Amino acid sequence: MKIGIFFGGPSREREISFAGGRTVYDNLDKSLFQAVPIFVDSRGNFILLDWHYIYKGTIRDFYPPVSALPESQHKLQVYLESLGELSIQEQDRIIGEVGRRVLPHELRELLDFAFLALHGPGGEDGAIQGLLEWYGIPYSGSGILPSAFGIDKIAQKKLLKALNRPTPEYRVLTAEDWDAAASQGAMLDYLVRELGLPLVFKAPRQGSSIGISILREADAAKFGAAVERSLFRKTVTRAEWSRLGERDKILWVQQLTDIREGIGLPVVLSGKKAELGNTTSADSGIIYHPEALLQALDGAFETANAVLLTNVDGEAQVLVESFVAGREFSCIVVEDPSGNPLALPPTEIVKGEEMFDYRSKYLPGLSRKITPIDLPEAEIQRIREACEEMFRTFGFQVYARIDGFLTKDNQLFLNDPNTTSGMLPASFFFHQAAEIGLNPSQFLTFLIRTSLAARRRAGMQPVRLGGLLQQLDAAVASRRHEERTRTKVAVIMGGYSSERHISVESGRNIYEKLSSSVKYEPVPVFLTGNSQDFRLYVLPINVMLKDNADDIREKIEHAEAGHALHPVLERIRQEASTITSTYAGQATAQPRHLTFAELAEEVDEVFIALHGRPGEDGALQRELEKLGLPYNGSGVESSSITINKFETNRRLREAGLRVAEHRMANRLEWAADAEIFYRSLERQFPYPFIAKPADDGCSSAVKKIKNRAELEAFSQLIFRDQEALLPAPATVLSLGFKEEFPQKEAFLVETLIARDGARHFLEVTGGLLTHWQADGTLAIEVFEASEALATGEVLSLEEKFLAGEGQNITPARYAPEASERQRISDEVKAELKRVAEVLNIQGYARIDAFVRVRETGAVEVIIIEVNSLPGMTPATCIFHQTALSGYTPYDFIDRILEFGKERNARLTAAG
Template sequence: MKIGIFFGGPSREREISFAGGRTVYDNLDKALFQPVPVFVDSRGNFILLDWHYIYKGTIRDFYPPVSALPASEHKLQVYLESLGELTTEEQDRIISEVGRRILPHELAGLMDFAFLALHGPGGEDGAIQGLLEWYGIPYSGSGILPSAFGIDKIAQKNLLKALHRPTPDFRIITAEEWDEANPVATLDYLVRELGLPLVFKAPRQGSSIGVSILREASVEKFQAAIERSLFRKTLSREEWQGLSGRERLAWVQQLTDIREGIGLPVVLDEETTIIYHPDNLIDTLNMKFEAAEQVRLTNVDGEARVLVESCVAGREFSCIVVEDPQGNPLALPPTEIVKGEEMFDYRSKYLPGLSRKVTPIDLPEADIQRIREACEEMFRTFGFQVYARLDGFFSPLKSEEAENQIFLNDPNTTSGMLPASFFFHQAAEIGLNPSQFLTYLIRTSLAARRRGGMHPVRLGQLLKQLDEAVASRQHEERQRTKVAVIMGGYSSERHISVESGRNIYEKLSSSVKYEPVPIFLTGSAQEHKLYVLPINVMLKDNADDIREKIEHAEAGHSLHPVLERIRRDADAITSTYAGQPTAQPRRISFEELAEMADEVFIALHGRPGEDGALQKELEQYGLPYNGSGVESSSVTINKFETNRRLREAGLRVAEHRLATRLEWDADPEGFYRSLETQFHYPFIAKPSDDGCSSAVKKIKNRAELEAFTRLIFRSQEDLMPAEATTLHLGFKEEFPQKDVFLVETLIERDGAKHFLEITGGLLTHWGADGKLVIEVFEASEALATGEVLSLEEKFLAGEGQNITPARYAPEPAERQRISDEVKQELRRVAEVLHIEGYARIDAFVRVRETGAVEVLIIEVNSLPGMTPATCIFHQTALNGYTPYDFIDRILEFGKERNAKRELAKN
C-alpha cells in the first residue's frame, strides 16, 4: 500500500512536523507499505520530496535551496516566506531543486492513503482533511469537524462550560480591544476575575507556542504576555540603541524564530509595508529609531484573539487515546510531565532531558483510572477519531471528602511523532513498537473513513488486503542477523547516545536483513553493566529515565496494576500487531551478549564507547563492532594526544596545553597566570577526554576561567550556582568532573577572505587489493547561534543549522576545488590516526585572498552521533547512501574486519 506522508507545512510547528514525518517514513513496515514523502512548504505547496532531503536536520538546511537565497550580509538561514512575494514560476524553480510540485488532483494517483504528520493551522484544523476528502483519499486521524474543533481552544472552552465539565475560568481579549485598552485597568480586571497566576494562550496554535504564565501583577510582564500570544513585539529606541551590532543580530534571530519568537514576515506599527527578511528588519529598525521612540512589530499571520485562563495548580499529564478495533476509545497510560521549568514549553516538550516523563502518572490506581475515563469521555464528546493527545492537570482539592479535580485542556488531534514522543512512548507500554503502532493507526484510520462513508467498497477491499498482509507477516519465519545496539552510558552525552541508539534500532527493525536488540549500558569505568531493554523502556524520554526503570525492576517491583489493566484492555490490538509481550529489563553479561547477538552497533558517545575499552571487551568474545579499533579509539578520545599526533604529521591544529588539578591545587593564582600568559583571552577550554560539545566553553576573562576551573575540578556532583551563572550554562546543561582539561587558542578568521566551521564524515571499506579505502564525504557548514556549537545544535531535530555541502565559495568550480582540498586534509587525518569504519572530523577552514586553503582540525569523533537529525546523514545522501545503506555498510565493514582478525589469529 502506498502511504503518502504529509509533513512540514505552514505552521510554527513545521520543524517538529518535519522530524515527525521522517520518523513515520523510517518506521513504516517496509513489508506492508511503500512511503511517499509529501513535503508541504510554508506557502502550502505539495512537493514530492527527493528522499535524501528527508534526512536534513531542519527545513532551512535545504529549503529554500542556497541558490534561491538573496544576497545577505548576515547569512542567516530563512524559510520560504522570507523570500517575499514569488510568482508561480519562481516557486516552481525553487521546488524543482528538491523534488517536484504535486498538484492536488495528482495526489490520488500517487497514494492509497495519506498519513498526516502536519501540526497546527493547515494540518490539524480540517483544511488538509477537507482537501483529501474532496479527492477521496483516506487519511489518518480525525475528520474535518473534530479537527476544526480540536484546533480552536476557545470553542473547546465554551463547550466544556456548556457541558459543566471542569475547566479553568477564562476571558477573551481581541486584538482590537487590546489596542484601545488601558493595560493597568485590564490587568486589574483579569486579576480580580481570574486571580493570579494567569495563563495566556494563542487560541489557534498548537504545542505551547504563544503561551506564557503571569505570576505577578506586573503591567510590563502582562503586556509582554499579551504580545506573545498575538505574535507582536514592542521595542523602544533605548532598548535597540543599547544593543551592540552582534546583540542586535541575536535579538532579531530570536524574534524571528517561529517557535519562540513572533516569526516573519512582519509589519511595523500601522504601516502596510511587509518586511520579509531578517537583514531588512535590522536595516529598517536602524532607520526607524533615528526618529521614533518605539515601534511595534506584528507578524502578518499572528492571532486576532488571546485566551486568558486562571492557572490550575496540580500535576500535569498527557494521555494518548486510541480507538480499539470496535471503534471505542481506549486511553493509554497517562504520563506525568515533571518539569524543570514553570511551563511545559516547546523546548521542554521536544528536547530530551529538559523534562521528565513518568508513565503512568504517580497517583493511586483509582485516580489514574479516573484520568483515563475522563480522557475517553472527552474523546467521545469532541467526536475525535482514531487517536488524539489530551493534556490536563490533576488538581488536589482542600476538602478531604471531595474528589480531586481533573482539568482537561488543549486536545491535539495530531501528536508529535518524534521517536520518544508521548505518541510512541505510551503505545510502547502496551507492547507496540513504532512500526507496529503506525500499522495499527493506518488500519484504524481506514476503518474510520469507511464508517464516514468514503468509498466503502474500495476501502473495504483495502482493509481486507491489509488484514491479510498483517496476519501473514505475523506467521513469517525469518533468519535475520541479530545486532545488539548498545546505547546510554554515563557521560554528559548519554541522552544523545539514547537518541542515536533508538535511531539505529528503528532503521534496522524496519529492514528485512537485521533484527536489532536494544542494550543499555550503565555502571562506571570500572564495571560496564549491560541490560536488554523491552521496547517500552527503550522509548523512555532519556537515559536517566531508562536507568531509573532498570533500578525499579532490579528492586523487584512488579508491573504497575494500571499497566496490567491497560494491557488486558489492549489485548485485541497487541495480539494482532505486537511481535512479543512486554517484559522487564534484564541484565546480561558480555558472554551472554555474544550468545544472543551476531554483531554489535555501539551507539555510545564519549566515554565509554569511543575510548576503546568496550571494543576491547567485545574483541575478547569475537563480536564484530562498528567504528575504529581499540588503539585508534584510545587516541581519538584524547584530544591532547590527537592534536599532538596531527601536528607531528604536519596538519594544522590550535595551540594547546593540558591544565591539571594538581597544578591548580598547588597554586591557583600561579595556575591562572600561567594559562593567561600562554593564551590570550578569549580562548577555548574543554575536557580533554570526552565527547564533542560537552562543556566546550569560550573563556573571555579571569572570572570565566576561575568558574570553569572550579566547576570541572569540583568534588561534589551538583553544579555550583554562581559558577554556572558566570559561564551562562543552559537549562539542565551538564558539566563533567575531571582532573585535567584542555586549553586551546581560539581559532579565528585571521584576515582570511572566507572563514567557516565544518564537520566532515567518512566511511571506509576494503579495496580489491585488501587495503583500506577511505571515502570522505562533502563536509557540512555548521552555524552556531551561540559562541560554540551545542549538543542540541549538532544532534537534535530542528535545532542545528547545517548547510551541506559547505559554502566555501559562490562559484561552483571554485567551491569544488576548495572542497577537494578539505577532503584531502580530512583523509590525511584519518590515515594518521588509523581510523576505521566511519568517523566525523570537525574543523575550521580559512580561504585566503590568494585562494590558499587552510584546514585547522578541532577534534575527531570515532563514533559520530547517529540521531535522525545529525548532518552525517546529509553528507552520505549526496553519495547515494540512505541512512539504512550507510548503517549497513558500517556493519558489513565490522564483520569483514572481524573475519580478517580471526584469520590472522589462525
C-alpha cells in the same frame, strides 16, 4: 501500500512537523509500505521531496535553496515567506531544486493513503482533511469536523461549559477590544477580578504551547507583553532599541522572528512604510526579511518613540484562563479494533521551567515524563476514563492527545485536546504506545490500519478501502512469520558520560532504522555501571523510549529492586491485548541483566551507539573482540587514541597536519598553587582560548575562556570534588539549564582558531566511510563536509544533534563559484582522509575542523577533533552528507554493520 507522508506546512510548528515526518518516513515498516514524502511549504505547495532532503536538520537548511535567497549581509537563514510575493513561475523554480510540485488532483496517482504529520493551522484544523476527502484519499487521524473542533480552544471551552464538564474559567479578549481599550489597566483589573491571579494567556488556534504566557502579578507592562505574545505582536521602544549594539540587534531580530518563540515573519510595522528594496513591499507596508526589519527599526526610531510589529498571520483573539495549580499530565487515546476509545497510560510532566512550553516538549532532559503518573490506581483510572469520555464527546477518531491537571483538592481538569501529537522518537505518541509493547514501526502500522477502518466507516469508498484493509491484514500476518529469520543486532546505548542522553537518541534512531527493515532485528541494550564494571541490560521497548538515559537507568534500578509492573500497566496491557497480539508479537517485560558472554549467545553482531567513555575509548571493543562479536567503528588501538584529544593532536602534528597549539592542565598543578597555574596558562595562551575535557566526546564542557574569572570558574568546576555543580562558577560560565560539566583530573587548553586574515573562514564537520577493496586494502570514502553555524561561542550538543536546533549547510559554502567551491572541498577532503590514515580509523568517523581560504586561494585545514563513533541522531549532519553520496541512513548503517562483519571474518581467518 504507498503511504504519502505530509509534513512541514505553514504553521509555527513546521520544524517539529518536519522532524516528525522524518520519524514516520524512517519507521514505516518497509515490508508493508512504500513511503512517499510530501513536503508542504509555508505557502501550502505540495512538493514530492527528493529523499535526501528529509535528512536535513531543519527546513531552512534546504528550503528555500541558497540560489533563491536574496543578498544577505549577515547570512541569516530564512523561510520561504521571507522572499516576499513570488509568482507561480518563481515558486516552481524554487520547488524544482528540491523535488517537484504536486497538484492536488495528482495525489491520488501517487499514494494510497495520506499519513498526516502536519501540525497547527493547515494541518490539524480540517483543511487538509477536507481536501483529501474531496479527492477520496484515506488519511490518518480524525476527520474534518473533530479536527476543526480540536484546534479551536475557544469552541472547546464553550462546549465543555455547556456540558458542565470541569474546565478553567475563561474570558476571550479580541484584538479590536485590545486596540480600542481606553485603559489597559482597567482591562487587567477586570480580568483579575473575574479570574484571579495567576492568569494564563493562550493563542486560541495554535498548538505546542506556542503563544502562551503566565501572568503572576497585576503588572500592566507584563500584561501587555502577554497579550501581545498571544496576538503575535511586539511593541518596541526607542530606548530598548538604542541600548542594543549591532550584534545584539541581529540576535534580537533573530529571536523575534523565530516562528517557535517569537512572532515570526512577515510583519507590519505600524505607522511606517519602509523603503527597503526587494525584500519589502513598500505598497503594503509588509516586511518580509529579517535584515529589512533591522533597517526598518533603525529608520523608525528617527521619528517615533515606539513602534508596533504585527505578524500578518497572527491571531485575532486571546483566550485568558484562570491558572490551575496541579500536577500536569498528557494522555494518548486510541481507537481499539472495535472503534472504542482506549486511553494509554497517562504521563506526568515534571517541568524544569514554569511552563511546559515548546522547548520543554521537544528537547530531551528539559522536563521529565513519568509514566504512568504516580497516583493510586483508582485515580489513574479516573484520568483515563475522563480522557476516553472527552474523546467520545468531541468525536475524535483513531487517536488524540489530551492534556490535563489534577489539583491538590483532587479536581480533574482536561484541557487542550490535540488531534495530532508530536511524532519525535520519544514523544508522548510513541512513549505511551511503547507501554503496551508497540515499537514505533508497529504503532504506525496499527494507526494506518485503524485510520483506513475509520474512513471506511465514515462512508469513504467502502469497497476500495475494504480491499486495502484485507491486503494490509494479510501482509501484517506474513510479516510476523518473516521476523524470525532476521539478523539480530544488539544496539548498545546509554553509558555514564555527559553525552549519555545523546547516546540514547542515537541508539533509538539506529534501533528504529533497523526495526523497520526486512534484514535486521535490533535488540536494545543499555550500558551502565562504571569503568571497572560494565553492566548490560536488554531493554523492553517501553523502557528504551523513556525520555533520557537517567530515566532509563532509574527504571532498571526499579526492576533490579524487585518492584513489580505497575498494576495500571497490567490492566491497560490486558485491555490492549487485541492490538498487541496482532502488531507486537510479544508482550513487554522488565529490563534484563546479561553478561557479555550471554550477549554473544543472543545476538549476531553489535552496533555501539555510545559516545565518549565508554564506547569511543576501545574498552568495550576489547570485550567484544574476546567473544568474536562483530561491531561498528574503529578497533581498540585507534579508538584509544581518538578518545584522547591531546594524543590525537600530537600524532596529527607529527604527521604534518595542522592542529591548534595545545597543552594539558593538571589538577595537581592547580591544587599546589592555583595562581602559578593560571599565570602559566596565561603566558602560553593569550585570551580568549579554548578549554575542554581531553577524553570526553564532542561539545562536552567545551568553553571559550575570555578572562581570568572564566579560567578560575572552569578550573573550579572541572576539578571539583562533589558531583553537584558549584553555583558561582556555573554562573560565571553561563551554564545552560541542566547543562552538565564533568569532573576530571586534567583538561586540555588550546589556542582559539581564528580567521587570521583569511579571505574565508568557516567551521566544518566531515564524515567518512571505509570499504574493503578486492586486494584486501582499506579504501576511505570522505563525504562532502557540512558547514556548522554556532549561535553561541561554540557549537552546543543540541545544535549538533537535535532536530530544529542546529544550522548546518551541506555541502559547506567554501566559495560562491561551483568550480572553486569544489576545488577547496577536494583539498579539505584530502586532509580529512590523511587524518583517517594517520589514526587508522576504520568503519566510519566524523572529523571536525576549521578551514581558512587565503587571498591566494591557499587552503588551510586545522583539525579540532575526531569522533570514532559519531552521533547518529535523526538530525545529525552525517546523514546529510551520506545522502549527497546516495546513501539513505539505513544504507549507511547497513554498510557500517557489513564492514564490521567482514573485518571480524578477516581477523578470524588470519588468527
